[in-house]
Amino acid sequence: MKHLLRVLPVPDKADHVALTPNPASSMMLQRLDALGVETLFDRFDQQHPQCGFGLTGRCCRMCQWGPCRVGPKAPRGICGKDENTLVAGNLLRSLAAGLAAYTRHAHEVVLAVDAAANGTPHLALRGEERVLDLAARLGVSVGTRSSADVARDVVAVLLEDLGRMHSRPLRMLEAFAPAERMEVWRALGVLPRSASYEIVEALHMTTLGGCSDWTALAEQHLRAALAYCYGPLFGSSLATEMLFGIPQPRTTTVNYGVLKPDHVNVLIHGHSPVMVGALLEKLRSPEIELLARDAGATGIVIGGLCCTGEELLARHGVPSVTNAGGQELVLGTGAVDAMVVDMQCVIPGTKILADCFGTQLITTCRSNRIPGALHVPFDPEKPETIDADALTIARAAVEAFARRDRSKMSIPDVRTTATAGWSYENVLERFGGSAHLVELLKSGRMKGIAAVVGCNNPKVPYERGHVTVAEGLVREDVLVLTTGCAAHALLNFGLCDQTAARSAGPGLSAICRDLDIPPALAMGGCMDNTRSLRLFIEISRAAGVPMKDLPLLFVCPEPGNEKAVGQGLAFLMHGVSTLIGFPFPVPLAAPDTATDPHASTSGCRDVAALLSGEEGLARLVGAKVFTETDPARAARIGTLHLETKRTALGWPAREAHEG
Numbered sequence: 001m002k003h004l005l006r007v008l009p010v011p012d013k014a015d016h017v018a019l020t021p022n023p024a025s026s027m028m029l030q031r032l033d034a035l036g037v038e039t040l041f042d043r044f045d046q047q048h049p050q051c052g053f054g055l056t057g058r059c060c061r062m063c064q065w066g067p068c069r070v071g072p073k074a075p076r077g078i079c080g081k082d083e084n085t086l087v088a089g090n091l092l093r094s095l096a097a098g099l100a101a102y103t104r105h106a107h108e109v110v111l112a113v114d115a116a117a118n119g120t121p122h123l124a125l126r127g128e129e130r131v132l133d134l135a136a137r138l139g140v141s142v143g144t145r146s147s148a149d150v151a152r153d154v155v156a157v158l159l160e161d162l163g164r165m166h167s168r169p170l171r172m173l174e175a176f177a178p179a180e181r182m183e184v185w186r187a188l189g190v191l192p193r194s195a196s197y198e199i200v201e202a203l204h205m206t207t208l209g210g211c212s213d214w215t216a217l218a219e220q221h222l223r224a225a226l227a228y229c230y231g232p233l234f235g236s237s238l239a240t241e242m243l244f245g246i247p248q249p250r251t252t253t254v255n256y257g258v259l260k261p262d263h264v265n266v267l268i269h270g271h272s273p274v275m276v277g278a279l280l281e282k283l284r285s286p287e288i289e290l291l292a293r294d295a296g297a298t299g300i301v302i303g304g305l306c307c308t309g310e311e312l313l314a315r316h317g318v319p320s321v322t323n324a325g326g327q328e329l330v331l332g333t334g335a336v337d338a339m340v341v342d343m344q345c346v347i348p349g350t351k352i353l354a355d356c357f358g359t360q361l362i363t364t365c366r367s368n369r370i371p372g373a374l375h376v377p378f379d380p381e382k383p384e385t386i387d388a389d390a391l392t393i394a395r396a397a398v399e400a401f402a403r404r405d406r407s408k409m410s411i412p413d414v415r416t417t418a419t420a421g422w423s424y425e426n427v428l429e430r431f432g433g434s435a436h437l438v439e440l441l442k443s444g445r446m447k448g449i450a451a452v453v454g455c456n457n458p459k460v461p462y463e464r465g466h467v468t469v470a471e472g473l474v475r476e477d478v479l480v481l482t483t484g485c486a487a488h489a490l491l492n493f494g495l496c497d498q499t500a501a502r503s504a505g506p507g508l509s510a511i512c513r514d515l516d517i518p519p520a521l522a523m524g525g526c527m528d529n530t531r532s533l534r535l536f537i538e539i540s541r542a543a544g545v546p547m548k549d550l551p552l553l554f555v556c557p558e559p560g561n562e563k564a565v566g567q568g569l570a571f572l573m574h575g576v577s578t579l580i581g582f583p584f585p586v587p588l589a590a591p592d593t594a595t596d597p598h599a600s601t602s603g604c605r606d607v608a609a610l611l612s613g614e615e616g617l618a619r620l621v622g623a624k625v626f627t628e629t630d631p632a633r634a635a636r637i638g639t640l641h642l643e644t645k646r647t648a649l650g651w652p653a654r655e656a657h658e659g
Contacts, residue, residue, distance in 0.1 A: 010459045013041045019461035021468075022492045024256035024412035025322070028329040029462075031410055037356050039328045040349055044458035057087040063208035084214035084606045089206040091565065091607075092217050092224070096202035098563035099228045101344055102527065103162055103195040104367065105271055106232035108343075109239040110158045111380035112274040116243060117151040122278050122387040123243075125151055130241040137175040151242060158235045164194035173230035178537055180546050181574055184621060190222040195231035198224040218610055222621075225569035229533070233570065237530040240273060240311070247314035247421040247524070249430075255492045257415035258319040259335045262298040264401045268312060269305035269327060269350075270342030271525060275364045275378040276308055278390035279340065280316060288394045295401045305330070306345050307484055307525025313491075314421035314524055322492070323485035324560075325456025325463070328353045334408035338397035342378075343368045345455075345485075345561065357408055360400040362393050418496040420487075420522035424531040424538075427523075430515050434542035441539070441551065444652040445507035447477040448551030448642035449539075451532040452520070453486050453567065455560030457582055463489035465557030465581045465631045470495055472635025473555075474519040477505035477654070478642060481535070484526030486557065495520040507654060529567055536576060548575025548622025549649060551642040557581030557631055568625070575622040579638050581631055 011019065017029045032039055053059040053069040060068045060077050068077035070086050077086060116123035125131060128147045131154060135142050140153045161170045169191045177185075185191055192198050202224055205211040241247075259265045266283060268276055282288055283300055292300050303321040304312040312318035322330050324345040330336060331353040339354060343365040351370050354361045363370050366377040374396055376389050431437040440446045452470045456462065466489035470480050474495065482490050490496050495503075501512035504519040512519055523531045540547045554571035556564055558581055568578040610616035611625040618624040626641065628634035643653060 024414035088214040088217040102232035106236035115383040117148040127245040192227035198227040228566035229570035273311040282394035310525040323488035337400040422521040444654040450553040454556035457558040457560040468631035477508040480520040551645040577623040
């Protein structure tokens with residue numbers, strides 16, 4: 001173990017090997033180490049010691065005067081900016097970057113819906129149910145109009161919410177947000193205009209000579225978080241359901257062992273599922289299957305990575321393999337003939353590993369280029385080439401099979417059974433409606449519900465944070481909802497299989513057996529946190545209790561991407577407290593390091609008090625940020641928070657007959 005700030009332990013590569021909960025990941029880390037092949041875990045070791053100022057958000061690079069480091073020796077930057085303004089500005093820029101990433105994602109999916117509605121070949125509206133649902137919520141006329149006509153009007157609303165520049169609240173916010181929350185946000189003056197406008201305002205406020213009032217920057221955090229939630233987050237998730245339909249639970253096999261040595265192995269990685277649908281059809285077509293057999297392959301295996309992998313798993317039963325943190329490791333099997341990537345979370349190191357093991361890397365997003373990769377971009381405004389482009393990609397993937405170096409091949413024989421594809425609708429259906437779900441919560445059979453989500457971060461043992469926190473919550477009768485990279489960790493570990501009910505507490509275990517569900521419900525990619533949030537909103541409505549008073553929790557054990565900032569703040573704005581496993585770059589309040597060797601020494605500042613103090617967001621919106629670096633203790637903190645909420649409501653800790 002290495003130490004950051006001399007007191008906070010972080011793993012080196014040996015720790016990742018020893019502590020990762022997935023044996024396949026451990027095998028691949030050891031194999032690549034023996035081969036002398038560099039991965040992100042090696043590069044993380046090479047970056048030590050890391051800058052203490054950067055780790056706590058106190059390094060400023062917002063202009064060319066700096067960089068400036070603010071602390072006891074230099075309490076202000078060159079321009080005069082103090083620590084509060086600097087920390088708040090850095091966090092706001094990170095939030096704006098995440099908001100921009102999701103807006104780009106939503107833009108592509110929404111335009112694809114428009115193309116399908118306009119009759120573009122090879123794109124279809126399979127989610128008529130979602131089209132009509134959104135039309136009703138947004139006040140779009142239906143009558144005798146076709147689904148395509150209605151969809152075009154819905155698209156117009158979604159696009160305006162992404163790009164509106166005049167003063168008007170988001171239509172999706174008005175359609176989905178609880179009235180109680182609307183009153184809170186209106187009183188705070190943080191109703192946003194659009195995703196694009198709040199990005200512009202955030203960057204404008206944090207330029208040299210911009211806003212120096214940290215409270216105004218904090219207010220923009222809240223406004224941008226709502227734009228993030230009801231602009232691209234709701235927009236992308238629901239538009240995807242318009243395009244592909246609402247997913248249904250399905251059971252399949254996941255993990256590295258789904259790859260086969262005698263098959264063409266194609267991995268699909270990224271976040272946008274639009275090109276994926278056409279590609280999947282081609283890879284499963286008689287033409288491409290014949291091409292694979294002619295190349296000497298027995299068949300074709302398609303595997304998913306990251307959030308595009310979650311989409312494939314949820315809608316098509318395509319086995320998922322790993323998340324963003326494992327994208328280099330899976331290439332180290334030497335069995336991957338092609339990796340097709342679209343947008344976001346595709347790290348440059350992937351090309352290094354692809355070159356080492358002969359994998360054909362193929363990029364499909366015009367704004368996500370990788371030098372040396374085959375580039376076949378999908379343009380949602382010129383979608384007529386999607387069929388031909390998908391065929392080009394499928395052919396390139398199969399042709400790579402003949403170039404595979406079998407001497408470099410080593411596939412971990414590790415497979416896991418998992419059920420995924422849970423949506424807002426089918427979770428409610430499985431529980432017999434929101435009223436019954438509320439009764440289970442009130443009775444104590446289910447202590448609470450936690451959304452365990454987020455990225456990978458080499459500052460914690462690979463995937464251990466996700467698994468340990470989720471296991472700890474499940475043991476205490478807490479139902480887990482999971483998405484994104486966290487979901488891959490839980491899928492591969494087995495918590496998303498019905499047999500995992502035996503590891504749950506007695507109340508949750510009985511519920512899982514009665515309903516034939518696992519204790520952790522995989523609900524899609526990170527943009528599909530809307531499903532968890534909608535479920536929380538519906539529980540609040542059915543219980544007649546504001547979300548801020550319910551035993552609900554948002555957990556991000558391994559924040560890594562800038563997109564994670566908006567996710568956590570979005571749930572906070574709805575009154576759902578957030579538990580972060582590794583502190584993001586804000587000097588949050590910390591325990592005494594004399595008694596707690598794992599504590600950060602960064603101290604407590606005004607921004608930290610806003611996020612985690614009782615007079616900050618806890619008073620303004622009814623929720624706050626908890627941080628804990630040890631995942632086992634984080635699970636206990638989360639459980640205690642849920643129990644505190646139950647006590648305040650007068651709900652029992654457990655069902656009476658269980659003592």
